[in-house]
Amino acid sequence: MTGSRLQRELKKREPFDLLEQEVNLNVLRTSDLLHNRFGRFFREYGLTTSQYNVLRILRGEGRPLPCLEIGERMVQIVPAITGLIDRLEKQDLVCRRRCEEDRRVVYVEITPTAKKLLKRxxxxxxxxxxxxxxxxxxxxxxxxxxxxxxxxxxxxxxxxE
Known part of the structure; x- marks a missing residue:
């Protein structure tokens, strides 16, 4: 079979309809491979890529952040940031506290346990x-x-949008 590497990997008999189509599928395939490899890496430390991302954001900021701001800074958009924070809190990697001025706002703070994990x-x-x-x-x-x-x-x- 001739054609591009992606065409051979996908065992696609005919060429792609558009070069743009091939480029986008190449980006998606590469992204999937990277995502899987990073997922395996973080599992070795008891984390998901999204959980690591939250901890990375908090450590980098150096101060507690509102949940919504953490969600905006994520590399990959996570629809359920609250559930993600719940799981990190159960692992003693973050703690939450309500804002005194606006009780609707919840701040998330990285714990010393998480800082040690990130250092490893x-x-x-x-x-x-x-x-x-x-x-x-x-x-x-x-x-x-x-x-x-x-x-x-x-x-x-x-x-x-």
Whole structure:
């Protein structure tokens, strides 16, 4: 079978109808592979990728944040941020407190237990990022970043919401 690598991987007999179609499917397939690999990595530490993302946000901010703000900063959008925070709280990785001025607002704070866990994860995670970059040069990595940002900008500009 001739054709692109993606066409062969998908065992697609005919070429793609559009180059844009092939590019989008390539991005989705790559994203799925990355998501699965990161998922396996974080499971070794008793976390999901979304839970790690919450902890990363809280540690990086250095102060408690409202649930809604955490949701806005997530790499992958999570529809049920409250459930995610519930699970982290049960693991003693975050704690919650209500805002005194506005009781509707709930602040989430990272715990010392979570900070220790993140410290254990940091170096192996950086190594994984390097491994998963596919041996790209720095210039190629910058170009991939630029192109992904350009795709997202186009999506955001054309989003009817």
């Amino acid at each position: 994860i940091d170096k192996p995670l950086l190594k994984l990022h390097e491994q998963l970059s596919g041996g790209l040069t720095r210039a190629e990595l910058k170009e991939v970043n630029r192109l992904m940002e350009k795709i997202r900008s186009g999506i955001e500009e054309n989003d009817p």
